[in-house]
Amino acid sequence: MRPEGRLTPPPPSSSGLREFSEQTEVGGIFLQALMRRQLRLSLGVAAVFFAFLAAQPLLSTLWKPWTRWDVAGVPVTWVVLGVLSYPLLVWLGRHYVRRAEEVDEEFTDLLR
Amino acid sequence: MSPSVAAVLGLVAMALISILAGLFARRYSRTTSDFMVAARAVPPRINAAAISGEYLSAASFLGVAGLVMQFGYDVLWYPVGYAAGYLLLLLFVAGPLRRFGAYTIPDFAEGRFDSPRFRRLAVVLVLVIGFFYALPQMKAAGLTVETASGLPYWVGVVAVAVVVVTAVTGGGMRGITLVQSLQFAAKIFAISLPAFLLLLHFGGPGTPFATARGQLVRLPASTTYRVTRGELWQLPRATSLDVEGEALVLWSREDPVRAPGAVTAEVGDTPAPSSPVRGSRHLLLFGQQRIPAGTLVWGGNATVLLPNGQPAPFGSATPAATNNSWSAPFGPLAGGSGHPLLFTYSLILAIVLGTIGLPHILVRFYTNPDARAARRTALLVLVLLGAFYIWPPVFGALGRALDPSLYGNNLTDAVVLVLPSLLGGWLGQLLLAVVAAGAFAAFTSTLSGLLVSLAGALGHDVYGRWLRPAASPHRRRVAFQLAAVGAGGVAAALGLMVSQFDISVLVGWAFAIAASSFFPLLVLGIWWPRLTTRAAALGVALGGGTATLAIVTTMVATLSPQVEDFLARSSGLAVILAQPAIVTVPLAFTTMVLGSLLRPGPPAGVAAKLVQLHAPELLGLRSDYIPE
Numbered sequence: 117m118r119p120e121g122r123l124t125p126p127p128p129s130s131s132g133l134r135e136f137s138e139q140t141e142v143g144g145i146f147l148q149a150l151m152r153r154q155l156r157l158s159l160g161v162a163a164v165f166f167a168f169l170a171a172q173p174l175l176s177t178l179w180k181p182w183t184r185w186d187v188a189g190v191p192v193t194w195v196v197l198g199v200l201s202y203p204l205l206v207w208l209g210r211h212y213v214r215r216a217e218e219v220d221e222e223f224t225d226l227l228r
Numbered sequence: 229m230s231p232s233v234a235a236v237l238g239l240v241a242m243a244l245i246s247i248l249a250g251l252f253a254r255r256y257s258r259t260t261s262d263f264m265v266a267a268r269a270v271p272p273r274i275n276a277a278a279i280s281g282e283y284l285s286a287a288s289f290l291g292v293a294g295l296v297m298q299f300g301y302d303v304l305w306y307p308v309g310y311a312a313g314y315l316l317l318l319l320f321v322a323g324p325l326r327r328f329g330a331y332t333i334p335d336f337a338e339g340r341f342d343s344p345r346f347r348r349l350a351v352v353l354v355l356v357i358g359f360f361y362a363l364p365q366m367k368a369a370g371l372t373v374e375t376a377s378g379l380p381y382w383v384g385v386v387a388v389a390v391v392v393v394t395a396v397t398g399g400g401m402r403g404i405t406l407v408q409s410l411q412f413a414a415k416i417f418a419i420s421l422p423a424f425l426l427l428l429h430f431g432g433p434g435t436p437f438a439t440a441r442g443q444l445v446r447l448p449a450s451t452t453y454r455v456t457r458g459e460l461w462q463l464p465r466a467t468s469l470d471v472e473g474e475a476l477v478l479w480s481r482e483d484p485v486r487a488p489g490a491v492t493a494e495v496g497d498t499p500a501p502s503s504p505v506r507g508s509r510h511l512l513l514f515g516q517q518r519i520p521a522g523t524l525v526w527g528g529n530a531t532v533l534l535p536n537g538q539p540a541p542f543g544s545a546t547p548a549a550t551n552n553s554w555s556a557p558f559g560p561l562a563g564g565s566g567h568p569l570l571f572t573y574s575l576i577l578a579i580v581l582g583t584i585g586l587p588h589i590l591v592r593f594y595t596n597p598d599a600r601a602a603r604r605t606a607l608l609v610l611v612l613l614g615a616f617y618i619w620p621p622v623f624g625a626l627g628r629a630l631d632p633s634l635y636g637n638n639l640t641d642a643v644v645l646v647l648p649s650l651l652g653g654w655l656g657q658l659l660l661a662v663v664a665a666g667a668f669a670a671f672t673s674t675l676s677g678l679l680v681s682l683a684g685a686l687g688h689d690v691y692g693r694w695l696r697p698a699a700s701p702h703r704r705r706v707a708f709q710l711a712a713v714g715a716g717g718v719a720a721a722l723g724l725m726v727s728q729f730d731i732s733v734l735v736g737w738a739f740a741i742a743a744s745s746f747f748p749l750l751v752l753g754i755w756w757p758r759l760t761t762r763a764a765a766l767g768v769a770l771g772g773g774t775a776t777l778a779i780v781t782t783m784v785a786t787l788s789p790q791v792e793d794f795l796a797r798s799s800g801l802a803v804i805l806a807q808p809a810i811v812t813v814p815l816a817f818t819t820m821v822l823g824s825l826l827r828p829g830p831p832a833g834v835a836a837k838l839v840q841l842h843a844p845e846l847l848g849l850r851s852d853y854i855p856e
Contacts, residue, residue, distance in 0.1 A: 144835055151842050155755055158319035165315060169308070173572040176557035183556050189434020191555055193301060198621050201308045202614025205315050209607045212319060216603060220844035 150223050154216060161212045168204060172197060232649070235376035238661030242414065242668040243391050249407045250395030272601050276608035278405045279592045281412030281669070282677035283310075283609070284616055285361075286368030287735040289415060289670035292617075294641040294731070296624025297634065298546040299561035300554035303624070305575055307617035313583025314613060318606035321584060324754045324841040326593045326602035332681070333587050333746055334689055337768075340753050341761040341831050344693075349765055350746075351689045353772045354587045357742050358682045359719060360779075361586070364734035365671040365678070366723020368641075371731075372667045375642045376660070381727055388668075389720035392675045396683065396716075397709040404676050405595065411669035412612065418666020419619040422648045422659045426626055429651055436555075436625035443551050445540045445632040452533050453541075453636055455526045461636060462542040464550075466520050469534050474514035476527030481520070540632035546640065554628065578809035582739025585746030588677040591684070598845045623647060641731055675719070679712050682719075686711035729783075737779045744812035745772030752820050754841055761831050763823025771816025778808035 176183055176193065185192040288310065295303040330336035333354060338347035366385050373384025395407050427433055444464045455461075455475075510527075511519075534541070542548040547560040554560070558568035583589065596602040627634060627643035630650055634640050645667060648659035687708035692699055699707070726734065745768045752759045824830070831837075 143839075147835070147838055147842065151755065151838070154842065162316060162319050165312060169312070169576055170573065173557065173569055177569055186434075186437070189432065189437055191301075191437060193557055194304065194555070194621075197301075197308060198304045199618055202311060202617065205311055206607075206610050206614055209315055209318055209610045213603050213607050216323065217600065220600075224844050 146223075146227065150219070153219050153223075157212065157215050157219065161208050165205065165208055168201070232376060232657065232660055234657035234661040235645070235664040238664035239373065239376065239668050241661075242411075242665040242672075243387065245410065245414075246391055246407050246669075246672055247394050247398075249410055250398045250404070252406070272596070272605040272608055274405065274409050275592065275595055275601075275605045276612060277409035277412045279408075279589065279605065279609050280612040280616070281408035281410075281415065281673040282592065283314075283589060283613065283674070284412065284415055284670060285674035285735065286365050286372075286667065286671040287731050288617070288620065289419065289667055290368055290372070290641055290644050291364070291731040291735065292620040293623035293627065293644045296621045297627040297640045297643050298624075300549070300559045300628075301557050302559050302561035302572070302575075304621060305572065306579060307620060309576055309579030310583065311610065311613045311617055313580045314606065314610055316580060317584050317589070318603060318610070321590070321750050321754065322593055322602045322606045323599040325590065325750070326596055326599045327843070327845065328837075328841050329594070331594045332591055332684055332688075333585075333750070334685065336753065337749065337764075340837055341764060342833070343761050343765070343831070346761060346765045346768075347689070348694075349769060350749075351685050353741070353745050353768065354681060354685045356772070356776055357585070357587055357738055357746075358678050358685070358715075359722065360741060361588075361735065361738035362675060362678050362682075362719040363722055363726045363729075364731045364738075365675045366719060367726050367729065367734065368667070368671045368731055369675075370723065370727060371641060372645060372664065372671075375639070375645050376664045376667075382724055385720050385723045388672055388675060389716045389723075392672050392679055393713055393716035395672075396676050396679045396712045404680055407676065408673045411673040414669040415666045415673075416612070416616050418662045418669070419616060419623075419644070422663055423619045423622040423626075425651065425655075425659065426630075426647060427622065430626065430630060433622070433625075436629040437551075438629075444548070445551065445628060445635070447534055447536050447538050447540050447632060448630065450533060450536045451633045452531060453633070455530050455532060457526060457528050459526045460544040461524050461526070462548040463519055463521050463524065463539065464542070464548040465539040466518055467534065467538050467541065468516065468518045469513075469532050469538070470516045471513045472531040472533070474512060475530035475532075477511050477513060477524045478527065479509060479511050479519065479522055479524045481522045541636040543636050543638035545638045546635050551628075574810040577813070578736065578740055578743060581747050581813060582743040582809070584750060585742030586738070587685075587742075587746065588674075588681040590750075591681055592677075600845065620644070679715055679719075682715040683708050683712035686715060740779065740809040740812070741772055741775045743809050744775040744816050747813070748816045748820055752817075756824075757834055757838055758824050758828065758830055759820060760824045760827065760829055762827065763820045766823055767816040767820035770819050771812050774815060775808045775812040778812070 172193070183191065183193050187195050288307065292303065292307050295306065325336065328336065328339065330339050334347045334350040337350040338344055366388065369388035370381035370384040373379050373387065374381050396404060427435075431438075511524075513519075513530075549560040558572070561571075593602045593605070596605055623644045627640070627647060631643070631646055634643055634646065639646070645660070645663055648663050649656040651659060687704060687710070691707040691711070692704045696703070696707075748771065749764055749768050753764065
């Protein structure tokens with residue numbers, strides 16, 4: 117349980133991988149590119165859900181009529197926030213996991 | 229609340245299952261690695277159930293339903309925010325943190341910045357957040373046992389502490405993972421089945437909204453209240469009541485709907501000569517009487533009968549809102565603040581961001597074999613959380629229509645435990661047992677996760693690093709177990725003192741501290757190479773410190789009239805102190821960013837750290853923090 121002795125990479129098998137694991141300047145550029153792609157993906161997915169959340173109070177402020185609509189006796193506002201949020205979360209999560217794995221795989225192929 | 233044999237049986241059954249599963253897993257928990265990280269071999273499906281089991285605390289199982297019953301639509305942000313926090317965890321933290329191989333947040337703090345001092349700071353915060361989060365679970369334990377069985381509050385607190393400590397010391401992480409995944413199954417069953425049957429029996433999901441809009445809640449059956457001295461009632465309309473014997477009250481004309489919270493008078497043993505509230509007067513009630521709309525404070529203990537169809541009286545905890553404002557956006561919760569849109573946005577932020585910093589949740593990702601599994605686990609957790617969180621609001625909404633007497637008794641937190649018996653007969657009793665077992669699973673699973681974190685911080689860090697760095701793995705394991713017993717005892721002792729705070733308020737505090745300290749540390753530490761050690765530590769200390777200070781001030785204010793008086797005179801300050809995340813999260817972030825930009829100089833070897841955080845495992849560069 118000691119932090120020393122971590123990060124003991126096996127002998128790199130290709131030049132790209134060596135640049136990367138030894139953190140040369142070229143490796144740094146590779147890493148930056150990877151992080152940027154992953155971060156952009158994460159931020160994009162997060163933005164979609166925050167927009168979905170933020171839009172609801174805004175809509176309730178600017179356009180009251182929608183707060184009076186019903187579905188099967190339940191206000192639409194309750195259904196959208198209390199029920200539909202969850203399938204949307206799962207769908208966004210699944211989209212993210214797929215894309216993130218693709219990015220990782222593309223990056224691995226690039227280095228090999 | 230009448231004691232119920234069925235509920236007690238449910239509680240006892242769940243306690244036995246938890247203990248037995250923990251002991252069963254002990255046989256398979258041989259190595260330290262088993263004990264601390266379940267040998268990192270937990271398949272995503274089991275791990276996701278365990279995470280969800282740990283995450284769905286008493287606040288989710290009991291608190292959300294109670295808050296929905298009190299405040300309506302605005303509370304839906306809580307369950308959605310809890311689940312959305314998990315999405316953010318998946319997007320920004322889950323994969324990299326697993327790759328980095330940090331077992332706890334202190335491991336991450338030290339590993340990322342090569343600073344043992346930073347680690348100590350992180351350990352202190354883990355302990356603060358862990359104990360804060362343990363309090364509401366203890367309160368829920370006491371409340372559940374009190375409501376369901378009629379035994380005193382402390383019995384529940386002590387019983388839960390014993391069960392949890394046994395499970396944690398017995399099976400370690402591997403045992404807990406098994407117990408928690410079982411407990412998740414118990415919880416989702418216990419919340420969805422009764423809610424579904426209640427909906428079926430009482431006419432579908434439209435029932436709570438079917439009452440005429442704009443109308444006040446009326447009692448569906450004649451109800452007997454037992455009031456105590458000093459208890460406050462808001463009467464939204466003129467109300468007929470029947471007092472057994474006689475009772476002195478202080479009545480005032482303040483309209484509880486139009487001026488919520490306007491009356492804060494108290495009645496002593498003898499009536500005060502000059503009434504503190506304008507337009508208030510003392511009344512002696514006896515027999516059947518009709519009291520005009522207004523607010524009254526009971527001057528002594530009494531038994532009061534309200535015939536059915538009377539407007540339900542509201543206690544001090546819930547504003548007497550109309551059905552219309554309860555079901556619409558910006559009701560009594562957000563609307564009461566004066567800036568409903570701003571209030572709603574700040575609420576969303578605090579809930580969503582707090583999830584990321586909760587130490588016991590993050591530990592879980594290290595039990596995955598790799599980052600790919602960590603991501604898939606987090607995705608599965610989202611599915612399980614969504615399936616759960618649809619149900620608590622159903623209880624809350626049905627509670628308003630079916631048992632509004634909980635408003636007057638200030639017992640809305642218990643709505644999930646009360647409604648099933650309305651189905652009557654053996655079915656009602658059976659469901660009551662199921663719900664009680666589910667509630668027990670809720671607070672024990674969260675508490676056991678917290679206890680693993682607390683005992684890990686105490687045993688692994690305080691003992692294994694500061695006091696006895698040379699201790700053998702066996703000694704460390706004993707230290708972990710002793711720490712678990714100690715932390716469980718302290719949490720139970722603190723739990724006995726918080727019976728007067730709302731479950732969800734207590735949880736909100738733990739979230740606020742986590743959001744203002746560990747959340748910025750993790751997000752910037754993982755994604756921003758220029759973050760310096762000094763700035764990160766300063767941000768964590770400042771954000772976590774101010775949030776804790778604000779919350780402790782609010783707690784002290786509840787106990788000390790002088791401080792409360794001072795806060796009452798400066799309402800803006802009181803709001804920020806009670807819900808500090810909106811100030812302290814940006815404070816921590818700006819400290820970290822500005823500090824790093826003004827005095828650049830990230831720790832040496834930051835490139836290696838970033839490789840470890842972000843390089844896909846397919847490259848084969850990884851090695852683990854805790855050896856096999």
